[in-house]
Amino acid sequence: MSDIDSSFLKNTWYVCAWSYEIPAESLLARTITQRPLIFWRDQSGQVIALADRCCHRAAPLSKGRREGDRIRCMYHGLLFDATGKCVEIPSQNYIPATAKVRAFPIVERFNWVWIWMGEPDHADPSLIPDTHYLKDVNWRGTPGYMHYDANYLLVTDNLLDFSHLSYVHETTLGGSAKYAAIRPKITRLDRSIRVERWLLDDEPAPFLRNLKTWPGNVDRWNIYNVVLPGVLLMDSGSAPTGTGAPEGKRVDAAEFFGCQAVTPETSTTSHYFFQQSHGFALDNRDVTENLRQSVLAGFEEDRDIILAQQRVIHADPEGGMLAMRMDAALASFRTMLEKAINLEQSCVPKAMNQAVEI
Amino acid sequence: MSDIDSSFLKNTWYVCAWSYEIPAESLLARTITQRPLIFWRDQSGQVIALADRCCHRAAPLSKGRREGDRIRCMYHGLLFDATGKCVEIPSQNYIPATAKVRAFPIVERFNWVWIWMGEPDHADPSLIPDTHYLKDVNWRGTPGYMHYDANYLLVTDNLLDFSHLSYVHETTLGGSAKYAAIRPKITRLDRSIRVERWLLDDEPAPFLRNLKTWPGNVDRWNIYNVVLPGVLLMDSGSAPTGTGAPEGKRVDAAEFFGCQAVTPETSTTSHYFFQQSHGFALDNRDVTENLRQSVLAGFEEDRDIILAQQRVIHADPEGGMLAMRMDAALASFRTMLEKAINLEQSCVPKAMNQAVEI
């Protein structure tokens, strides 16, 4: 097998799709960590993921024909079952054991489909972070997806340093320059970086004005984990000054829970899955819709600056960067990821087995 | 001279154009085996082929001006005759012997123009395969051309394994899965691979229904040579069961003769010249037109899957393939070609001189 995905962490779960994207009758073709894949649901509803390349002459199976729970390559007619095993070769009875396409472990949970690109034996579902907020009666949100023409780490960098809110999102998610000036508390965990960021006694962020009103200033918080390889789980919100603060009771609060996953498509392109859910005004559709629009507007602002950054880096990869104090979390995350990749490349792959908490 | 065409067989005849494509007054610019060329007809009608690059400052001669049987570069005015020799340099009387562009041997025969990219001394016209079917009162067909964004060997692979008819051309040229299941007889000749494929007592192929009707089943045959570097010559047809079979008299048959040539443009693009002629109902224009449309529809199906295959291979060139029994002919052809290329690169070029029969 070729080594096209050698720069990515393999023994880990990546979000590869929203549940609603995987069809029962046809196929979804999507590339994850440089590997073209096809996805479908079998008759029991289980999601199947196979390499999108016939083992015979490399024709893409995404141009193939579903035959029940099997897929036929429509170049020369090889038929594969859902495990990737070839079960029929026109013009010969003998089917060699090597006639197969690679199948990938899949877990579907809370509307997200997770894929394991490494050794199947190590694909332990208990390693999947808890994203039940995506599908929970106490939270309300809208599934989102964006495609990035940038390396996925430029996106996780962005998630790990919210000082950009004051500049990139000045009139949307961010607000005053005070937000950039505060120092987050950063904790290095086993497989994730935890960031806790408080802004006390300030005006509500611009986007909140469409969602909720308070008589005075608020305390704002963003408390989140970014878990390897690139999943953000975030408790955030605002509450009247004094009731929000770290030990506050969050009375009359606007609370949110964000689940975001950045998955490498190739070394220069990425998938971005996200849902920002609100835990108040659950039955107010205007709030849900306003939140959806605010998040999209903000994420377009992120993409605009990150794509510009990617172009600058691409034009001069040796041009260098200068670490600032605000880079502490992203630098830790990149170091953690690099170590994990080096580890799995230098020894027998072994999955990491710590649970992740937030 | 640079070595841009080093991966192609040079001492061989390639089809470079249909006769009607080469103008008398202007120029045709076309790249063959990575070499940009210009073509025109001199006043005697002879086709001329020169490198499309002025020897002076590399301006393309395709932007030049025809002056009788000569071509003037319209950057600095050098004038070349039909042998590629520079015969005028503005501002100097002395013309060095090195002032020339390369000319290529050309033979025009039965509506095809053949070019020799190797040593001119070895350009023996007797090595050109017999394609008189392209221009013969006993056959009727329509010239065709397609451009491929794929390496030419992916196209010859396709021609050498007709098991794809059942899948790629299920509703056009192909038909039932039985066609893929049969075993062709494959013969390795000196400069070509011969394939003989019979399907007895089956329904006529879908495309035939517009051309001819029979009361019952038919015997189908495809008997063809694929000659180095990529010329297919094919006797094919159908006749009522019993009269078609190998020793049959082909009574009430629909007989066809196909001439197809795949010529590398670059390492990732190709020219495809073809004509499928019918040997029955010669004066029935509907038959000619129906056949033309069926062939084009089928060849579009081929191109669609081959381009998809090329993209998969391009994304992961080391991804591998797995040889099946159905690959016997294409594997033999690729081995034969590789040997011929290695031979001409390792010693003084020497043309192969066996005749080709079908």
Next chain:
Amino acid sequence: MSDIDSSFLKNTWYVCAWSYEIPAESLLARTITQRPLIFWRDQSGQVIALADRCCHRAAPLSKGRREGDRIRCMYHGLLFDATGKCVEIPSQNYIPATAKVRAFPIVERFNWVWIWMGEPDHADPSLIPDTHYLKDVNWRGTPGYMHYDANYLLVTDNLLDFSHLSYVHETTLGGSAKYAAIRPKITRLDRSIRVERWLLDDEPAPFLRNLKTWPGNVDRWNIYNVVLPGVLLMDSGSAPTGTGAPEGKRVDAAEFFGCQAVTPETSTTSHYFFQQSHGFALDNRDVTENLRQSVLAGFEEDRDIILAQQRVIHADPEGGMLAMRMDAALASFRTMLEKAINLEQSCVPKAMNQAVEI
């Protein structure tokens, strides 16, 4: 710092913009010798040039916000002054001395903005060639700009060999083949190549027919310097035969002065700044407009053939060229430039300090 501009002469003045292109309120983003830059005017009107890359995380400053004479990166909020020094970092008080973006010496003179890409200490404004004709009451012309998808030396090659006028500009700037046949006088100076080209007693060039009429033939001259790295300064014109010739008094002449600058954008793209001024009929707007249109038409012809030449070279960089006598000036210029680049790369950079005359 990376070495992306290593193939260009650095310790020299390049024309980077027309004065009118640099805004007071916003920014101009433009790449010079492979380095993306931003340009603006400070409150005193002085042109500022900084690298278009924040030293922190490589976001482009061209997406930043002008704050008086400063520029703020709108990713994480770093603020830079006009010298490129970082003067504010959100969330930290300490600003390291390395927090800066590179600033480039700028001189604005006669409507052209000149930039020095090498060692600032060597940026001696007296090295800038005299282009006062661009802004002189005795001359009248129109600023012009073209972008080239070609290496800048293919453009300077073109300027150094006017034998192309007979072919590329046969019906515009050029005229009869006689022009290509004449031998220019070529002089190698310290930092430039001087070319003197006379065509005596011939018809006026086609474009002149819209500008001025004479009863008979004219003497034509083009006397110019091409100064490193790519600035053409040209005295040209036509006068009735006998009064034009080298010692003639140029009575009833059509005199022009051309200033042209070719500046590398990248190794495969270029900026081309030019103004052809007329020194007669100064108050006749039709003459100014007709001249502008003729020059543009001619320069489009140049670009068309040069882009075609670039594509041929790109397809086969090793394909070779053959030097002719007409290449004497361009060969000298290329040799001079190559020596200058080698010199500055092999020792401590030292600016060349000879004045240039025409």
